Amino acid sequence: MPDLSVSDQPGYSLVITGAPYVSQAPASAYDFCQALLDSGHRVDLVFLYGDGVHLASALNTPPSDETDWTGRWQTLSREHRITPVVCIASALRRGLLNEEEARRYQKPAANLAEGFTIAGLGEWVEAVNRSERVVYFHGAA
Amino acid sequence: MADRDRTGTLLIVIDNPPYGDWRGREALDMALSMAAFDQPVALLFRGEGVNWLRVRQKGAAIHQKTVSRNLGAARMFGVADIFADQGAMARFGIDQTEPGAELINADADFYNRFREVIQP
Numbered sequence: 001m002p003d004l005s006v007s008d009q010p011g012y013s014l015v016i017t018g019a020p021y022v023s024q025a026p027a028s029a030y031d032f033c034q035a036l037l038d039s040g041h042r043v044d045l046v047f048l049y050g051d052g053v054h055l056a057s058a059l060n061t062p063p064s065d066e067t068d069w070t071g072r073w074q075t076l077s078r079e080h081r082i083t084p085v086v087c088i089a090s091a092l093r094r095g096l097l098n099e100e101e102a103r104r105y106q107k108p109a110a111n112l113a114e115g116f117t118i119a120g121l122g123e124w125v126e127a128v129n130r131s132e133r134v135v136y137f138h139g140a141a
Numbered sequence: 142m143a144d145r146d147r148t149g150t151l152l153i154v155i156d157n158p159p160y161g162d163w164r165g166r167e168a169l170d171m172a173l174s175m176a177a178f179d180q181p182v183a184l185l186f187r188g189e190g191v192n193w194l195r196v197r198q199k200g201a202a203i204h205q206k207t208v209s210r211n212l213g214a215a216r217m218f219g220v221a222d223i224f225a226d227q228g229a230m231a232r233f234g235i236d237q238t239e240p241g242a243e244l245i246n247a248d249a250d251f252y253n254r255f256r257e258v259i260q261p
Contacts, residue, residue, distance in 0.1 A: 015261075017164075017167075049167065049171075049261070050163065050167045050261070089167075089170060090167060093163075120174070121170065121171060121174035122174060122178060124171070125174055125178045125180060128151065128175075128180070128257070134257075134259075136260075138261075
């Protein structure tokens with residue numbers, strides 16, 4: 001039996017394109033990510049694209065008897081030192097901005113939740129090349 | 142088609158029609174950035190997605206950019222090939238495309254030629 005240490009396990013990247021509270025995508029991706037980490041796999045990138053960027057809004061305020069998906073992802077990310085990356089083009093057109101972009105476009109507020117970062121599709125391109133598997137979580141068609 | 146090696150190429154599939162939502166545009170953006178980073182990438186239009194290829198679209202009439210114009214940039218950016226599923230083309234009665242697309246039969250043999258197939 002070969003000894004498979006963590007670094008020998010194939011790395012995964014996750015792409016979330018469905019929004020929370022509209023689709024199951026962020027929830028399925030969360031469970032999948034948790035299962036990967038529990039079994040010692042490496043998670044190279046969590047990339048929010050298209051409607052998936054809504055997960056990173058600091059203003060998401062679900063009712064108290066529903067799951068706080070933004071908060072859950074923040075906790076998971078903090079515990080495992082993963083920083084989910086939000087696609088900048090998808091984010092800006094949907095009104096999701098960090099402080100820098102809010103200043104650049106002279107908008108009255110920024111709303112990117114702590115623990116998420118904004119970057120370009122180049123992150124995804126790199127993940128496709130680096131990760132053994134890239135798994136997509138889509139919203140409803 | 143048959144004689145070119147595409148085992149290193151990523152295929153991005155667009156199967157929803159243009160203008161109704163932004164999924165297709167954002168799928169195209171993925172293809173363009175792959176190409177911008179010099180990664181081999183191709184596009185396939187299938188199902189209702191073949192409507193992207195219709196000639197003489199006038200997106201301005203519904204306050205949108207005409208998608209065939211965005212698509213026209215794909216080759217310039219280095220997207221190697223644009224494929225269209227011939228069954229879907231026949232179903233929608235499309236016999237001319239803009240930009241030019243290579244008609245193929247989108248079956249398992251076709252998909253197996255690519256490194257990875259992504260349907261954003």
